[in-house]
Amino acid sequence: MEAPKWSFLAAAIAAALLLSPLAVIGEEDGAAATKPTVVKMVKGKKVCSKGWECKGLSEYCCNHTISDYFQAYQFENLFSKRNSPVAHAAGFWDYHSFITAAAEYQPHGFGTTGAKLTGMKEVAAFLGHVGSKTSCGYGVATGGPLAWGLCYNKEMSPSQYYCDDYFKYTYPCSPGAAYYGRGAIPIYWNYNYGKTGEALKVDLLNHPEYIENNATLAFQAAIWRWMTPAKKHQPSAHDVFVGNWKPTRNDTLAKRVPGFGATMNLLYGEEVCGKGDDEHMNNMISHYQYYLDLMGVGREEAGPHEVVSCGEQATFDPSSSSSSSSSSSSSS
Structure with missing residues (x-):
C-alpha cells in the first residue's frame, strides 16, 4: 500500500519542483546552469532526472x-x-x-x-x-x-605514429594521421582511437586531432x-x-x-x-x-x-x- 502513496507524493514533489524557481549553480562555478529535479517511481524503483547534469530517468540521478x-x-x-x-x-x-x-x-x-x-x-x-x-x-x-x-x-615529442597494421581491416590508419598520446587519460594507437570514436560517435580514426582540440x-x-x-x-x-x-x-x-x-x-x-x-x-x-x-x-x-x-x-x-x-x- 505504501508504493502508491509514494508515487503520488513523488509526482506532487516533481510537479512542485517544475513550477518552482529553478535551482541555479553558484556564479563562482562559471556556469549559471539549472538543475530542476524530477522524481518518479518506475516499477517500484525511484528514478530521477536533474536537467542538464543528469538527463533522463536514472536511479543515480536521485543522488x-x-x-x-x-x-x-x-x-x-x-x-x-x-x-x-x-x-x-x-x-x-x-x-x-x-x-x-x-x-x-x-x-x-x-x-x-x-x-x-x-x-x-x-x-x-x-x-x-x-x-x-x-x-x-x-x-x-x-x-x-x-x-x-x-x-x-598531447604527447610533445612522439617517437612514432602509433599505427598498428594488424588492425588495418577494422581500424585502418588514416593517411597522414598520427595516433600519439592525446587527452586527459592519453589515448594511443589507431585501434584505441577507433574504439573510442565509435563509442563517442566521433570520427577519431580519421581525425585523432579532435581530442587535442576539444577539452x-x-x-x-x-x-x-x-x-x-x-x-x-x-x-x-x-x-x-x-x-x-x-x-x-x-x-x-x-x-x-x-x-x-x-x-x-x-x-x-x-x-x-x-x-x-x-x-x-x-x-x-x-x-x-x-x-x-x-x-x-x-x-x-x-x-x-x-x-x-x-x-x-x-x-x-x-x-x-x-x-x-x-x-x-x-x-x-
Whole structure:
C-alpha cells in the first residue's frame, strides 16, 4: 500500500519542483546552469532526472551530482598550475569542460553511485589518473609537483605514429594521421582511437586531432574509458572503485581487491602493477591522495595500502599493457 502513496507524493514533489524557481549553480562555478529535479517511481524503483547534469530517468540521478560537491574553485585548487606560462596546454582545460563531459555519464553512475562520500572519492580517483598522466610537475616545481596536473593535452615529442597494421581491416590508419598520446587519460594507437570514436560517435580514426582540440571531448574519452570494461570478462575501473565488482576466488588469490589499486590494474596492467614499489604507480597514488585532501575528504579515506596500491596484485590480463590506451605519460 505504501508504493502508491509514494508515487503520488513523488509526482506532487516533481510537479512542485517544475513550477518552482529553478535551482541555479553558484556564479563562482562559471556556469549559471539549472538543475530542476524530477522524481518518479518506475516499477517500484525511484528514478530521477536533474536537467542538464543528469538527463533522463536514472536511479543515480536521485543522488548527489558532481556539481553538488565539486565546483569551479575546487577544480582550480586541484590544477592550480595548468595555466601557467610554462604549461604546454595553458588555456585548454577548464571546469566547464569537465562538468559538461561528466554530465553524459552521471546517469550511469559516474560520481553519482552511492552516498556523497563515494561520489567525491570517485571524482578524486578519476582525476588522480588524469592529473598524473598530464602533469609536467617535478620535484622542485613551484607549488609542488602535484599542482601541475593538466599541464599537457598531447604527447610533445612522439617517437612514432602509433599505427598498428594488424588492425588495418577494422581500424585502418588514416593517411597522414598520427595516433600519439592525446587527452586527459592519453589515448594511443589507431585501434584505441577507433574504439573510442565509435563509442563517442566521433570520427577519431580519421581525425585523432579532435581530442587535442576539444577539452570536453578529451574528458569524455577519458570518462568513457573509466566507465567501460576493456574486455567482456573484466569489470570497469568505475566498477572496481565503487563496489559494483565482487572479487572471485582467483581475484583474491591474485591479491586483487576493490579500490584505487584495482583501477590502475585495469587501466595500465603490468605497466605499473605487480612490480612492487613502482614510481609511476606511486605517482598516481600521490595525486589521488592530494586531491582527496584538497576536496576536503582527506587521504585517510583512500583506504589501507593494499587497497590503494596494485604493487602486489597480479594483473587482470597479462597482455593488458599491449592494448592499453596509454603506453606512457603524455609528458614524455
